[in-house]
Amino acid sequence: MSATPSAELTIEEIYQAVDDLREAGATDDEVISFKSQHGIQTISKETVTVDRYGNEVSPDQFSILALNPGYHTVTNWVDYLEQGTYAGKYAIYAEQERAEGSAPGTAWGEEYPASYDVVGISWDPSVFQYVASMTLDSNSNWLQDVSNRLDGTVLFSLKDNFGFFTSSWVIVNKLQSNVNTSTAVKYTHTYDKTKTRTTYSGNAS
Numbered sequence: 001m002s003a004t005p006s007a008e009l010t011i012e013e014i015y016q017a018v019d020d021l022r023e024a025g026a027t028d029d030e031v032i033s034f035k036s037q038h039g040i041q042t043i044s045k046e047t048v049t050v051d052r053y054g055n056e057v058s059p060d061q062f063s064i065l066a067l068n069p070g071y072h073t074v075t076n077w078v079d080y081l082e083q084g085t086y087a088g089k090y091a092i093y094a095e096q097e098r099a100e101g102s103a104p105g106t107a108w109g110e111e112y113p114a115s116y117d118v119v120g121i122s123w124d125p126s127v128f129q130y131v132a133s134m135t136l137d138s139n140s141n142w143l144q145d146v147s148n149r150l151d152g153t154v155l156f157s158l159k160d161n162f163g164f165f166t167s168s169w170v171i172v173n174k175l176q177s178n179v180n181t182s183t184a185v186k187y188t189h190t191y192d193k194t195k196t197r198t199t200y201s202g203n204a205s
Contacts, residue, residue: 008083014038015093015169016136022095023165039083040091047075073097074119076185086171089131092121093169094185096141096158117158118144120186121170125152127181128172135168143168 009017014035021031032042077093096119119141121133130149133156135141140159148154156168 009038011081011084011086011091011171012134012136014040015091015134015167019136019165019167022097022167035079039081039087041080041082043078043080043090045075045077047073074185074187076183078183081171086131089171089173090128091169091171092123092183092185093167094119094121094156095165095167096187097165118186118188119156119158119168120153120188121156121168121183122153122186123170123172123183124181125150127174127176127179128152128183129175130154131171131173133168133170135166137166141166141168 018031018035021034026034028045035042073095075095075097077091077095079091079093081087081089081091130146130152133143133146133149133154135143135156142157143154144157145155154170158166
């Protein structure tokens with residue numbers, strides 16, 4: 001049974017509070033509990049963490065598909081929204097977080113870092129329909145391209161030297177009931193003249 005929302009905040013206010021909790025060191029359980037109190041139920045969460053050399057640090061169900069993306073954790077949350085403007089819809093929420101030991105503003109020690117990386121959020125357009133896309137930290141993470149939203153992909157730009165945490169998300173409406181499907185977050189890290197990519201999925205049912 002889900003918790004009764006204690007206050008009806010906007011989706012932006014709730015996810016801003018989640019970002020603040022994350023930056024303050026909140027655990028997954030604390031974040032899930034907070035969201036539940038405000039009418040957001042976590043359906044799935046998948047995380048991958050790598051060091052600056054591309055070595056897997058603390059994976060959670062997913063293998064590394066690329067090398068050298070730096071000290072970085074990428075988490076794909078799938079949330080069900082029970083209140084507010086987007087009640088009955090889903091949020092595919094992508095967290096970008098520096099792992100312990102890295103320093104903000106240094107682009108992971110790269111000698112020639114690219115200006116920004118790319119975060120792509122995707123879904124099955126036969127199951128989900130695009131509704132909206134959002135990000136809170138416009139200084140380091142902003143919407144890049146929604147031209148393929150009807151095909152199930154939205155792209156965000158992410159500064160190479162973002163702080164310790166940033167996030168972006170897409171709101172989607174489920175077109176089919178009783179269907180299990182996957183969402184994905186694709187992180188493309190650019191540096192010098194090469195780029196690597198890490199992809200992983202989250203489930204929604």
